[in-house]
Amino acid sequence: MRWLDKIGEQPAQAPPATQIESGVEPELSDVGKDAEPESKPAEWIYPRVQRRAMGSLFEVYLAGTDREAMVAAGEEALEEVERLERQLSHYRDDSDIARMNIHAKEQWVRLEPRLYELLKHCHELSRETDGAFDITAGPLVKAWGFFKGEGRIPGDSEIAELLENIGMERILFDDQDHLVYFTAPKLEINLGAIGKGFAVDAAARTLHFFGVDHAVIHGGQSTIYALGEPPADELGTEPDVSSRIPHSSSRNSPSLDSPSMPCGWPFDIKDPRDKETILETVYLKNQALSTSGNYEQFFEVDGTRYTHIIDPRTGMPVQGVVSVSVIADTAADSDALSTAFFVMGREATEEYCRTRPNIRVIMVEETQDDFIVTKIGFGS
Ligand code: ADP
Numbered sequence: 333m334r335w336l337d338k339i340g341e342q343p344a345q346a347p348p349a350t351q352i353e354s355g356v357e358p359e360l361s362d363v364g365k366d367a368e369p370e371s372k373p374a375e376w377i378y379p380r381v382q383r384r385a386m387g388s389l390f391e392v393y394l395a396g397t398d399r400e401a402m403v404a405a406g407e408e409a410l411e412e413v414e415r416l417e418r419q420l421s422h423y424r425d426d427s428d429i430a431r432m433n434i435h436a437k438e439q440w441v442r443l444e445p446r447l448y449e450l451l452k453h454c455h456e457l458s459r460e461t462d463g464a465f466d467i468t469a470g471p472l473v474k475a476w477g478f479f480k481g482e483g484r485i486p487g488d489s490e491i492a493e494l495l496e497n498i499g500m501e502r503i504l505f506d507d508q509d510h511l512v513y514f515t516a517p518k519l520e521i522n523l524g525a526i527g528k529g530f531a532v533d534a535a536a537r538t539l540h541f542f543g544v545d546h547a548v549i550h551g552g553q554s555t556i557y558a559l560g561e562p563p564a565d566e567l568g569t570e571p572d573v574s575s576r577i578p579h580s581s582s583r584n585s586p587s588l589d590s591p592s593m594p595c596g597w598p599f600d601i602k603d604p605r606d607k608e609t610i611l612e613t614v615y616l617k618n619q620a621l622s623t624s625g626n627y628e629q630f631f632e633v634d635g636t637r638y639t640h641i642i643d644p645r646t647g648m649p650v651q652g653v654v655s656v657s658v659i660a661d662t663a664a665d666s667d668a669l670s671t672a673f674f675v676m677g678r679e680a681t682e683e684y685c686r687t688r689p690n691i692r693v694i695m696v697e698e699t700q701d702d703f704i705v706t707k708i709g710f711g712s
């Protein structure tokens with residue numbers, strides 16, 4: 333994904349945002365002076381703030397003219413991500429999710445309204461994907477050894493028992509009072525496949541609230557949201573994204589002369605088998621991009637790769653899919669659908685997208701001796 337490529341090359345402990353900005357003088361020198369006539373246009377600047385959260389590095393790339401206001405907005409956005417981590421993590425004993433997982437099998441549990449709406453949305457996504465996306469699949473993921481420890485292959489009876497305890501139909505909802513109740517004793521909710529996207533959306537809303545019009549936010553690169561578009565047109569200058577925003581590359585930059593210039597922030601979707609090959613360059617404006625891959629977390633036994641995305645209908649890790657990239661209007665949806673389509677495979681994904689023109693997909697599958705790249709929603 334073009335200018336995010338080299339993020340992985342940064343030292344593991346990235347400095348806090350204030351240090352990143354420390355070499356730059358805040359533009360406060362005019363404070364208190366009489367306003368000067370607006371002789372020269374303001375300069376575009378591209379500050380960046382970052383923070384570790386949800387097991388990933390979250391970063392906000394900002395574009396605008398007021399550094400102090402942008403950095404403050406970026407920090408507010410990251411605060412919102414941290415708040416959501418505290419609320420949604422199943423690793424923390426004190427999160428709302430942990431509290432619900434303990435108590436909702438004994439009694440109705442009241443949820444904060446936005447969390448309640450998120451669970452309802454997950455319920456809807458499960459229904460629309462015929463159960464391929466399922467936030468109750470956590471115990472299966474755990475049984476295959478993915479949360480901690482080594483990968484392992486659970487026995488058939490263990491899987492059968494777990495399947496009896498998962499499924500969104502085992503969660504009851506009370507819309508009036510935002511209550512949930514679990515009808516299976518071992519049911520657990522795990523937002524691993526949608527939480528980062530939900531947090532990225534919340535961060536984007538926060539930026540917008542604080543007046544930021546141009547930004548890119550990502551949570552560990554697997555989910556990206558592009559707010560607005562690169563600041564080109566307003567000032568009538570060529571967008572110098574390549575040199576101003578770290579990790580960018582000028583390759584395939586849009587030409588401003590072309591009447592058919594695509595609008596939006598450019599990203600390269602790379603071939604997972606060969607990072608030099610670009611499968612598609614996409615331009616995103618108020619849209620999100622997520623990728624799920626079988627190379628993220630996996631183990632191998634006798635030449636078979638077992639990956640961390642599980643089909644909740646069978647209890648088995650998905651075979652034969654290498655990666656799925658999804659573009660959608662929200663990061664929660666692109667995140668959730670990249671996991672769902674991974675489980676569903678090509679035909680069911682094509683069927684899903686037939687009535688949803690805003691969703692675009694690039695899926696890479698492998699067969700015994702070949703790879704199949706499928707693009708959905710990119711025209712012929
Ligand atoms: P990433 O962490 O790179 O964003 P994904 O969005 O694909 O990866 O989410 C993978 C995580 O989702 C897994 O680690 C697991 O916790 C959870 N998961 C696995 N299978 C499913 C599924 N079928 N439905 C919902 N969540 C799943």
Ligand code: MG
Nearest residue numbers: 525667668671
């Ligand atoms: Mg996902």
